[in-house]
Amino acid sequence: MITAYKKAQLQALEKLNLAKKLQKEGFIKKDVLLDELAADAQFFHPNWPMRILLFIVGYIAFSGLIGLWFLLANNGIGNHWEIFSFVSGVLGLVAFEGFVVRTIRHYKSGLSEAILYLSLSLIVGSFVQLIDRETALGLFIGFVLLAAAAIRYVDRTLTALAVGCFAGAIFFLLEGAGGVLKAVVPFVFMALFSAIYFLVKRFSSHESLAIWKTQMHVIEAICLVIIYAAGNYFVVQKLSVDMMYMNVEQPSDIPLAWVFYSLTVLLPAVFLYFGVKNRDRILLWLGLLSAGFSVFTFKYYFSLGHPEITLTISGLLVLGLAVFLLNKLKSPINGITREKLGVENLDALSAEGVFISQTMGGIVAKNQPEDVFGGGNFGGGGASGNVD
């Protein structure tokens, strides 16, 4: 068993949540009883206001417990803090699996995360103490532990932290090695994280790995951020000066400056292109974000000293672009629509045009009244379950 949770139960929970969502939006009739599904999914997995509440309270409670535990043990352990901390963390994990997962059956209830994160920070902290704050090694150990926990407990935050530790470990390793290795850090990062990105992308649609799908999306997003950062002139220049003490006084520049300038322009374009082409929302979002950051990069180095004019003009351009696209997509093109779809909204779905355009080979029926999409009621009541 790789995960602490049984796969079938996680899938049953996912199914129950989908059914609830569909029922709330009106796809499934209100009088259908979901009891059978609820019986299959035996976990307590509340919506996020409740999760936040339980996380806050749980975090305070168990911080208090850990404080008490260390206070009581103060005299007995002498200077074996690392071992004590490690043992406490392991005890915490045992309590987590035995009590929270098996007995009261919480799955990401807020309370479960509080206990899990506190236990793991004790364990990771003990290792960091033990190796005497050797940065690269510490980060690598952090990566191994967090990655193992992320896989076992199916958790996004741990996944993100693990990838962060991995990137940090590689960075400090190369930086410590010095010489040529130090100089090629951006390229190593771009190559390495591109490889990871494509690897994860390949596996993310794999049926047997479906329960880690969200985690794989997190990895994809972070990989794209790192790839962009490694190619961005601003990031590379600042890191060269601040962390590697490279002398880049004017008029000299960082080596291969033109490569980074062109990457700053090209990467967002590539992201956006493939985002639209493959209908990949992660690529699309990061394309938009990185495009914004690229504009910032260029203005930072080639400013004419009138930020307000830049702001005004870019505001007009962005508004113009948005209005242009919104008008263009008034009727969907190849299934790309400006309307809100999916489990969130029933009414856009009754706008048949979207689907007609699909079934009729992407050609939109022109005789549709224009406001067939616009008149929709986009209100879903209350906090429609935005919890994974």
Place this chain on the structure above:
Amino acid sequence: MACNLTPGPAPIWRGVTWRVVLVLLEVRVNRPQKTKETEVWLCFVGFYVSFDPQSKTMNKSSLENFRERGWLADDVFEKLVAIENRTVFSVFTELRTLLYVGVLLLSTGVGILVYNNIGDIGHYISLAALLVGWFACLFYVKKHHLPYSNQRVQAPNPYVDYVLLLGALLFLSALGYLQFLFGIFNNYLGLISLLSAIVFFALAYRFDHLGVLSMAITAFAGFLGITITPMHWYDINFFEQMALQWVGVYFGIGLFFSALLLNRFSIKKHFSKTYLNFAIFIGFVGATSLIFENEWKLLATAQVVTAVALGWFSIKQKTAMYMIYAFVFGFIAFSYLVISMIDFEPTLILLYIFFSCISFIAFILFIRKKFSQDA
């Protein structure tokens, strides 16, 4: 939120801060049905929690199962599958975000442009341009928007909400400029806030806009002297002058009951969560700050009682959100009372923290079925 509109030596940064906060507010505007019941800072958490761009929640085998059970009609099933495998792909959120970013950049740019070039372009031209912009926005919104109703009114097209927001921001700049030019508010600086509050309230109700409503509430708080920014909720010097803490408490109480009253008369019921969030937050922060300034045990007791009442209200409303406030502020006041009683003995304090929180968790898990929406 910096609601101080006086043009001074650093209006730019003030303007920028104001707009940064609006970005956060916009999360509400953009996805109102998801976040209307939260404070702005919780939007971050909400975004993180809901991070799932590829929507794994739609699972084809589950959909097939629902169809087999007879829950989904065949045509609905096909539509859902088309969404699931992305033959139909919506760029709704992306385009709205672009619109918002555009409004944000433009209004910031114009604001700074006007301040930097005061005198150069000609005062009256700048002022006239701002006012014309404002009127143009209002005209557009008025022309396209549906008539007023006490219920929720959906925006008739994708632009109206953003044009209204741009109009509101231009109105702020225009007011600031008027003050700079004529000093008409010299003796009554609060009037700027009051005037913008009135205008924003009118716009928010007329055109059903939660973002402008939030701006109106903060502007009104600004009129009372409270410059609040939800981003600094952790700051103990939340109310810069002592005298304002009581104002905050009264403001919170007043806002809370006006929201309930409006709700009772069914006037824009979907606004009440925004009101309640502001009210609870401002009131409690004011009271908490009073407790610590004056070491005032009676007030701490009152706060505990209020928090318990709010917890009850939260169960009644089936909204776990208010329970978060009730716990945080109730726990602070209660701990203050307990810790001052047990005389700062570390072991006892830790014991108290653990057992009080654990019993609260047990309580919440016991009554969790009451929060049918959230649990």
